[in-house]
Amino acid sequence: MRRIALTVNGVRREAEVEPRLLLVYFLRENLGLTGTNVGCDTSSCGACTVMMDGQSVKACTVLAVQADGSEVTTVEGLASNGQLHPLQEAFRKNHGLQCGFCTPGMIMAGVGLIESGAGMSEEEVRLGLEGNLCRCTGYQNIVKAIQEAAGEMRQAAPAAQPAAVQGGSE
Amino acid sequence: MTDVVEREAKRWVGGGLVRKEDPKLITGQGRYTDDIALPGMLWLAFARSPVAHATIASIETSAAKEMPGVVAVYTGEEIASEWAAAMPCAWPVTSRTYPGEPTEDARVPDHWPVARDRVRYMGEIVAVVVADSREHATDAAEAVDVDYDDLPVVNDIEEALAEGAHVIHEQFGTNEMYTWDLRNGDVDRVFAEAPVVVKERYFHPRLIANAIEPRSVVVQPVPAQGEFTVWSATQIPHFLRVFFTLILGIPETKVRVIAPEVGGGFGSKLEVYAEEFTAVALARKLGQPIKWTESRSEGYLSTVQGRGVIQDMEVAATEEGKLLGVRVKLQADMGAYASLVGPGIPILGAFHYHGVYDCEAYSFSCTSVYTNRTPTDAYRGAGRPEATYATERIMDALARRVGKDPAEVRAMNFIPPFDQPRVTAGTLEYDSGNYRAALDKAKELVGYDALRREQQANDGRRDGKLLGVGISSYMEVCGWAPSQVLGTLHYAGGGWERASVRCNPTGKVTVISGTSPHGQGHDTTFAQIVADALGVTPDDVEVLHGDTSVATWGLDSYGSRSLSVGGVTIQKAAERVREKARVLAAHELEVAEDDLEWTDGKFQVKGAPDRAKTVPELAFSSWAAHSLPEGVDPILEGSAAFDPPNWTFPSGTHICVVEVDPETGSTRIKQYVAVDDCGTIINPLIVDGQVMGGVAQGIAEALYEEALYDENGTLLTGNMSTYRIPSAAELPGYTLDKTVTPSSTNPMGVKGIGETGTIAAPPAVMNAVADALRFVGVEFIDKPASAEKVWRVVQEAQGQAPPERAPEGGGTGAASMTPEEEGGVA
Numbered sequence: 004m005r006r007i008a009l010t011v012n013g014v015r016r017e018a019e020v021e022p023r024l025l026l027v028y029f030l031r032e033n034l035g036l037t038g039t040n041v042g043c044d045t046s047s048c049g050a051c052t053v054m055m056d057g058q059s060v061k062a063c064t065v066l067a068v069q070a071d072g073s074e075v076t077t078v079e080g081l082a083s084n085g086q087l088h089p090l091q092e093a094f095r096k097n098h099g100l101q102c103g104f105c106t107p108g109m110i111m112a113g114v115g116l117i118e119s120g121a122g123m124s125e126e127e128v129r130l131g132l133e134g135n136l137c138r139c140t141g142y143q144n145i146v147k148a149i150q151e152a153a154g155e156m157r158q159a160a161p162a163a164q165p166a167a168v169q170g171g172s173e
Numbered sequence: 174m175t176d177v178v179e180r181e182a183k184r185w186v187g188g189g190l191v192r193k194e195d196p197k198l199i200t201g202q203g204r205y206t207d208d209i210a211l212p213g214m215l216w217l218a219f220a221r222s223p224v225a226h227a228t229i230a231s232i233e234t235s236a237a238k239e240m241p242g243v244v245a246v247y248t249g250e251e252i253a254s255e256w257a258a259a260m261p262c263a264w265p266v267t268s269r270t271y272p273g274e275p276t277e278d279a280r281v282p283d284h285w286p287v288a289r290d291r292v293r294y295m296g297e298i299v300a301v302v303v304a305d306s307r308e309h310a311t312d313a314a315e316a317v318d319v320d321y322d323d324l325p326v327v328n329d330i331e332e333a334l335a336e337g338a339h340v341i342h343e344q345f346g347t348n349e350m351y352t353w354d355l356r357n358g359d360v361d362r363v364f365a366e367a368p369v370v371v372k373e374r375y376f377h378p379r380l381i382a383n384a385i386e387p388r389s390v391v392v393q394p395v396p397a398q399g400e401f402t403v404w405s406a407t408q409i410p411h412f413l414r415v416f417f418t419l420i421l422g423i424p425e426t427k428v429r430v431i432a433p434e435v436g437g438g439f440g441s442k443l444e445v446y447a448e449e450f451t452a453v454a455l456a457r458k459l460g461q462p463i464k465w466t467e468s469r470s471e472g473y474l475s476t477v478q479g480r481g482v483i484q485d486m487e488v489a490a491t492e493e494g495k496l497l498g499v500r501v502k503l504q505a506d507m508g509a510y511a512s513l514v515g516p517g518i519p520i521l522g523a524f525h526y527h528g529v530y531d532c533e534a535y536s537f538s539c540t541s542v543y544t545n546r547t548p549t550d551a552y553r554g555a556g557r558p559e560a561t562y563a564t565e566r567i568m569d570a571l572a573r574r575v576g577k578d579p580a581e582v583r584a585m586n587f588i589p590p591f592d593q594p595r596v597t598a599g600t601l602e603y604d605s606g607n608y609r610a611a612l613d614k615a616k617e618l619v620g621y622d623a624l625r626r627e628q629q630a631n632d633g634r635r636d637g638k639l640l641g642v643g644i645s646s647y648m649e650v651c652g653w654a655p656s657q658v659l660g661t662l663h664y665a666g667g668g669w670e671r672a673s674v675r676c677n678p679t680g681k682v683t684v685i686s687g688t689s690p691h692g693q694g695h696d697t698t699f700a701q702i703v704a705d706a707l708g709v710t711p712d713d714v715e716v717l718h719g720d721t722s723v724a725t726w727g728l729d730s731y732g733s734r735s736l737s738v739g740g741v742t743i744q745k746a747a748e749r750v751r752e753k754a755r756v757l758a759a760h761e762l763e764v765a766e767d768d769l770e771w772t773d774g775k776f777q778v779k780g781a782p783d784r785a786k787t788v789p790e791l792a793f794s795s796w797a798a799h800s801l802p803e804g805v806d807p808i809l810e811g812s813a814a815f816d817p818p819n820w821t822f823p824s825g826t827h828i829c830v831v832e833v834d835p836e837t838g839s840t841r842i843k844q845y846v847a848v849d850d851c852g853t854i855i856n857p858l859i860v861d862g863q864v865m866g867g868v869a870q871g872i873a874e875a876l877y878e879e880a881l882y883d884e885n886g887t888l889l890t891g892n893m894s895t896y897r898i899p900s901a902a903e904l905p906g907y908t909l910d911k912t913v914t915p916s917s918t919n920p921m922g923v924k925g926i927g928e929t930g931t932i933a934a935p936p937a938v939m940n941a942v943a944d945a946l947r948f949v950g951v952e953f954i955d956k957p958a959s960a961e962k963v964w965r966v967v968q969e970a971q972g973q974a975p976p977e978r979a980p981e982g983g984g985t986g987a988a989s990m991t992p993e994e995e996g997g998v999a
Contacts, residue, residue, distance in 0.1 A: 021308070028307075032210070035210075036201070037205075038200070038201015041466075042386065043469035045893045047893035048893060087200070091199040091200065095192070095196070095199055096191055098859070098861075098862050100198055101694070101866060102386065103198030103436065105436075106198055129901040132900060132901040132902065133900045133901065134900070138437050139437055139866045140862060140865060141930075142869065144862065144865070
């Protein structure tokens with residue numbers, strides 16, 4: 004067992020964990036943060052995407068011990084002061100979800116993409132979402148939601164550097 | 174009951190209301206089955222067969238029992254006394270298993286939740302472990318030691334039917350489960366005399382549904398009472414409860430089944446599974462809560478798969494391309510056992526291989542066989558995508574044969590517009606349709622004539638790529654009902670729905686729905702219907718579903734039935750509430766009922782708009798019950814049941830435009846236009862969402878997806894990285910439009926929309942790919958049009974012999990694709 008300490012959704016958490024415990028199960032089963040879902044066992048689907056130290060990561064490819072000392076935000080920690088995050092609002096407004104199971108991961112991946120400063124053309128958003136799978140929506144409304152929220156977020160925080168990362172292209 | 178003309182204000186129906194269910198789902202507050210943790214809960218893990226066909230020589234579980242945290246380990250023999258019966262097949266097609274005793278000719282083998290002496294597909298359960306954590310259970314399952322004596326593996330349909338084939342279920346003496354025929358008209362004469370006969374063979378690979386939520390089940394027993402609460406990621410909580418009684422011998426009154434948030438189904442959760450029965454059996458045996466959640470790779474082996482069909486499709490026509498007859502022969506792969514409704518899936522398409530075109534003579538025949546594969550069952554569209562694929566691909570072949578444009582051949586063959594039931598060659602009674610309108614609209618939206626001119630001018634080239642245009646003018650039969658007809662098809666269940674609408678004292682409305690969603694937005698759509706019926710807002714309406722102790726009666730969600738059967742039932746229940754409200758309003762306003770009119774969502778006295786009663790006002794007074802009319806009960810509520818007289822028949826035209834790179838074989842979708850007709854639309858936002866999601870799955874079926882096995886029956890595409898479902902990077906944007914031809918089947922005029930995209934898209938995409946490839950001399954290509962397959966057929970057409978596929982292969986085209994190669998961003 005290893006002792007870890009990390010900040011999850013602004014709250015400091017400490018725990019003894021098995022070295023093989025994945026971050027996603029630590030969040031779900033140790034902390035009861037069941038918003039982050041598990042959709043596969045090959046790091047393919049992205050349903051478990053969370054923000055870790057400012058970057059979106061698949062919580063099924065991170066061991067809990069690797070998250071020691073880091074700051075993690077899950078979908079439960081995205082709204083602030085009772086206000087939904089602009090991307091949460093945009094998903095709802097644009098019908099960017101159906102069954103909702105991929106949605107927390109999709110929203111966190113979208114937040115990561117927007118905050119990375121990636122370009123927000125349709126093609127760039129589609130490439131940027133390549134690691135997140137949705138079986139219900141056909142993606143069009145997800146792409147729209149991310150583009151719309153990016154506009155709002157970047158207007159609110161114009162410091163973001165839009166050219167820093169060109170989404171997805173090698 | 175009244176001659177007053179109701180002025181029906183449709184304030185909510187038809188509007189694109191954002192969904193009521195979204196706030197919890199976008200904040201992580203939706204509760205799926207795997208989110209449930211109970212005090213003292215134990216975990217299950219399953220030891221599964223790594224081979225496709227073998228006798229179990231021995232099973233050694235003592236090492237597993239010694240592992241940390243292990244509570245118990247059971248083999249098939251050790252758990253056998255838990256089962257009152259083997260797992261069900263509710264639709265054996267040519268025979269009957271329920272209700273009552275099975276007919277003698279049912280070739281339905283016993284399928285036990287845990288195999289006893291033989292395994293018949295890779296992934297079949299051979300032992301179950303109960304432990305104190307997920308990890309301990311999984312570790313111990315790996316320590317179960319089984320000796321298998323291999324048997325010959327029956328790999329596919331043709332092997333199963335071949336002379337001297339190894340028989341998987343010896344008692345039947347054959348691998349054939351059934352052959353079912355349908356004939357209408359003098360088919361042989363029509364084909365013998367027709368100047369044009371076109372024949373093609375199509376193969377539908379097995380597909381894996383990949384609902385993003387894996388299957389999961391949690392059981393809470395109350396041992397002293399013999400009671401069980403079962404949460405399951407299922408589409409069919411009501412059926413599951415019935416089968417807990419039939420398979421486990423637990424009275425229905427002692428089992429409560431809850432389908433909480435369900436993360437997609439697509440038919441894969443329209444099943445009652447070994448893991449569900451085992452979880453309840455062990456909760457009963459051990460008296461403790463039990464949980465199991467499948468891993469994705471485990472699901473690839475153990476969750477039912479879809480399709481797996483060979484079609485020999487023939488049409489007879491005139492020289493001009495006028496359709497005269499359709500003759501189709503199917504062979505369908507059932508897998509190792511007869512699943513819940515799997516044997517009936519090919520029959521769902523049996524009646525409409527002539528699609529939106531009528532003809533004089535029609536015959537359909539299907540032979541279903543057992544193979545050493547995971548059982549097959551419904552996958553979005555279920556039987557109808559197969560039918561539509563054959564119809565729409567052969568219409569293109571017919572057009573080529575008679576030298577006409579595919580749009581022209583379709584237009585000349587369409588059944589003319591109709592708004593009342595019309596009997597067709599396949600013996601169905603189509604409810605209504607206007608097929609030409611959808612084709613014309615789709616052609617205009619896509620710029621069809623300009624595309625054809627561009628092809629002609631440039632010999633099919635555009636920027637070094639091959640330009641292809643594919644049309645699919647589809648119809649489908651959905652809205653699973655009517656009960657009497659289902660009975661004649663030997664389907665065990667009915668097709669009705671039941672619903673209640675209750676006005677609470679302060680005017681908020683509770684709706685009890687027998688259908689439950691797994692992403693389709695029932696809460697919102699049904700609230701819109703009730704809000705209009707009762708003069709309240711959708712925010713005032715809560716829809717309850719998916720819990721057998723709340724919604725006692727229901728037949729669940731599949732076959733695009735939730736709105737056209739379930740929603741119509743809710744509308745009827747709401748109308749009963751309103752009729753009672755009218756009686757109460759007349760009493761309270763001291764006028765005759767005929768003096769009232771329903772206007773702006775309330776009952777008002779004709780000519781005296783200030784004298785009115787709203788439904789919420791009447792809800793409170795009927796609850797207080799201080800002054801009720803003679804013979805009227807307290808409480809404002811109503812229930813209804815509805816068994817529709819017919820199915821519904823949505824239709825439309827999809828047009829796909831592709832660019833195919835002849836050098837790499839990669840296909841990019843440049844435009845995708847879908848014009849659909851689902852009759853009356855309640856919520857356009859949700860309807861469009863259903864279309865786009867369905868089309869995405871259809872494109873995936875056409876270009877990427879295929880479950881591949883080796884000759885030993887080992888699944889090669891055994892996880893999500895080798896069976897690659899497309900991401901946003903591979904899929905295009907969609908252009909959507911509608912035509913509206915109300916259904917004659919139900920008073921709301923609604924038709925199903927949940928499966929149309931998956932039905933329409935595969936032939937649209939494949940016709941487009943084939944259209945592009947004709948410019949380099951390719952005669953035929955079947956799905957999936959992976960980059961590798963396209964490259965190979967292009968090489969062959971150009972007289973180059975492509976190298977043999979690497980034997981370890983295993984990849985679908987999708988496995989090796991990168992967004993740069995295959996990206997479909999238009």
